[in-house]
Amino acid sequence: MSYADEVFIANCKDILENGVWDTDREVRPRWEDGASAHTIKKFGIVNRYDLSKEFPILTIRRTYWKSAIDELLWIWQAKSNNVHDLRTRVWDAWADENGSIGKAYGYQLGVKHHYPEGEMDQVDKVIWDLKHNPASRRIMTNIYNFADLSEMALYPCAYSMTFNVSGNRLNAILNQRSQDMLAANNWNVVQYSVLTMMMAQISGFQPGELIHVIADAHIYDRHVDAVKKIIANPPQPAPQFCIDPSVDDFYKFTRDSFTMENYKFTEFTDKIPVAV
Numbered sequence: 401m402s403y404a405d406e407v408f409i410a411n412c413k414d415i416l417e418n419g420v421w422d423t424d425r426e427v428r429p430r431w432e433d434g435a436s437a438h439t440i441k442k443f444g445i446v447n448r449y450d451l452s453k454e455f456p457i458l459t460i461r462r463t464y465w466k467s468a469i470d471e472l473l474w475i476w477q478a479k480s481n482n483v484h485d486l487r488t489r490v491w492d493a494w495a496d497e498n499g500s501i502g503k504a505y506g507y508q509l510g511v512k513h514h515y516p517e518g519e520m521d522q523v524d525k526v527i528w529d530l531k532h533n534p535a536s537r538r539i540m541t542n543i544y545n546f547a548d549l550s551e552m553a554l555y556p557c558a559y560s561m562t563f564n565v566s567g568n569r570l571n572a573i574l575n576q577r578s579q580d581m582l583a584a585n586n587w588n589v590v591q592y593s594v595l596t597m598m599m600a601q602i603s604g605f606q607p608g609e610l611i612h613v614i615a616d617a618h619i620y621d622r623h624v625d626a627v628k629k630i631i632a633n634p635p636q637p638a639p640q641f642c643i644d645p646s647v648d649d650f651y652k653f654t655r656d657s658f659t660m661e662n663y664k665f666t667e668f669t670d671k672i673p674v675a676v
Contacts, residue, residue: 402635
């Protein structure tokens with residue numbers, strides 16, 4: 401069994417068996433038909449993935465890892481906030497008529513700040529510190545900018561990454577305020593595992609742990625049956641994820657720099673509604 405399967409199944413069972421419903425109050429999200437999108441949730445879930453052992457991708461359901469990496473590169477490499485620069489359509493519901501999602505995600509990472517080392521954005525500061533000051537306990541990004549929240553189409557869900565070098569291993573913590581377990585959980589785990597591995601490679605370290613901290617881990621009311629169906633699927637061994645070892649510049653990675661070998665999964669073809 402893939403360790404990612406094991407974690408996802410345990411999280412979903414815990415939420416369904418011990419979670420709290422929010423049906424007793426008004427909620428912001430709506431379904432396409434206008435109905436309130438209620439959830440059952442657990443607060444404060446922490447998952448650890450050792451990237452030196454296996455790549456954390458689900459096999460009980462297919463994760464479209466190439467598309468997940470496309471979005472990761474759109475945010476962290478292109479630092480874009482326009483969906484026209486993105487191959488997938490996952491952000492279309494939040495974009496305006498020009499394709500912009502406002503001052504969110506990639507926009508925040510691309511804003512330059514003044515540091516003792518000079519003017520640079522958050523991504524470049526992480527890269528600089530990993531290469532020149534790896535003992536630092538301040539290697540982090542944060543895109544939850546309160547001053548710009550009113551100009552964001554969606555407040556950042558995955559909002560902070562903290563990188564920490566221990567020995568020859570690069571570890572990271574992903575902080576997430578909110579997690580739609582069915583639509584986005586493994587998608588985000590795959591993305592930030594890849595990001596950690598990319599940062600490790602270009603700075604000369606080995607990938608260590610990704611720790612995923614989720615404040616509000618929830619399953620939507622119209623997702624419950626799909627989640628039950630998925631976690632009953634037979635799990636498979638984890639596939640082998642590979643990065644082109646010749647890439648030593650963060651900005652030279654492309655979607656073709658990554659391969660997945662022996663990825664066996666259960667196909668899930670049911671339509672999954674998205675709450676907005």
